[in-house]
Amino acid sequence: MCFSAAVRAEFKAFQNLFPKSRLSIKDFFELYLRRKSKPKPVLRTPKAMDAQFAKSHAQDLAEIRALIEEFDAAQKVETEQDLFKQRQRLADAQRSLQNKPTKKAADDERIATTKIEQALAKLKRLQREDLSAGDSRIFPGWWAPVLMFENGEPIVRPMRYQCRPAGKPVNYDTRFPGTYNARRDNLRGFWNQQFGATHGVMIVTRFYENVSRDGSNVVLEFQPEPAQDMLVACLYSHWMPPAGSDEDDLWSFAAITDEPPPEVAAAGHDRCIVQLRPENVQAWLTPQGRSLEELDALLDDKAPAYYAHKLAA
Template identity: 50%
Template sequence: MCYSAQIEADYKKFVREFGAVVDLEVFTQLWLRDNNKTRRPKTPRALDLSFLRPGDSSVAAIAAEIREWDNEEVAQLETKLTKQSERLATAEQKLATKPTKTAANEQRIAGNKIEQIKRRIADLKRANLEARDSRMFPGYYCPVLVSEGGKLVVKPMRYQCRPAGKPATYDERYPGTYNARRDNLEGFWKGEFGHTHGLLLVDTFYENVEGEDGKNRVVQFTPRNGELMLVACLWSHWTDPKGKEPDLLSFAAITDEPEPEVAAAGHDRTIINIKPEHLDAWLNPDPGNLQALYDVFDDKRHPFYEHKIAA
């Protein structure tokens, strides 16, 4: 499974590369602070920053919402920082008078939390982009390219698909629905396969691999030729039949048998990286001709995926 990836999170990249239009209404709804939203949506920081660049009045409303979330989160973090600083001071005072394992453990935990909080605050305040800002995980909202009425459109979607018609509890019952196996597309994913297809732009992806010592390690896979991966996805538009929860756009990346070098590195699946010439066929599927979609998979790109242990 592809549990994480470093993606192209700048919506303008989709506009430049594919001539796509951005669904600003859906992006606005993603960050909109209303009575039904109490928690900030998880997004790669690079996506936030792409809307915070000055000079684009068309996204001013979105930028304002993101800044409000930033300000609120910084305030909450500063409160936590004060509490952890007090916790650290108490632990250090105890260690100075009567050293104990409990006090030493409190000192360590408080110190680690303080560093984590400071890093997050710094991330929320900086404007420059770093590579790690483009990292996404299950539950994150990412820009996905779809086709609507013959036009390419960019929409924000959650990386964990909740199929239409399923209850909201589906997320907890089936937490692995951020990936869709090729050999189960006409089974579990029959409602999406041949109907709602998308594309995710990926630079590099990460997998959990068990090492020789039996411990988990995170391995990073990157195309040797440096080309951007066009990852085939399925997506769904979920609506609450009771009308209590907001609509949800969500997607899953399709995985296939592993490329030889990925298998050699210890992982058993690889996301499907389609060729640019198959873009139209993939995004505008014919549900009556599923074989044509499998043909797209069979003619996928095979860049050599170099790997290394992720930091």
């Protein structure tokens, strides 16, 4: 399954596919408003997705830009406060270790040191304006832009990378934590409400998988050769809260995975995301009126690529 992926978050990447694509400003605004007004649990978005709004001077994106700036400022204050607390904890632990070594003092020193490193890295990430390679990476539970068709129009919406099918209870997320991927061999079973009905595409430049090496888990980075944008076939759902619930509605998606090509299997992984051919994207995104056999044929007709791999940084 696709444990993590580096996504193309900028709207222009989707416009290259469909010049008449529309950005759902309302949904992005609601996402960033929810992230600011309901800080726990934190709604995680890749910095690359935030950047397309933070760096834009478009007037219709001004409210989103302000929400991102407010959230980042609050995160900076919170992180600086935690950094001060952990530095105090480290100093106290080191004094204790000098006077009378104890397990608690040793644990406090170790934990505080780790938390200080994490806080400093987070502050550096918040203050950095230029994007780095890791700023486009998402994990299960994170949000990413997904292309879909609505009323005959290509539209880009933010969706959570873990699908909660419509009608399911909120605890479905914890009962089925692997629903960020949809197995190809279960599309007509577990995913039968989405397959043939609600299809999307995520644009990915590389993906990451956990594999076992010499009894240990390592993370491998897979990148297509030649380098290219991968148009990944996805299923999505628009979950609506039941009457009387204080939950928010949720757009969420899963990436379809299939049997791996030889080079991915040889690297030690048993699944691989499905990369569509560009000429098949519109047919995939408009499944209504198409047979399941026709849609299966689109998934069979994968874009040609060789997935080279290396240890992830």
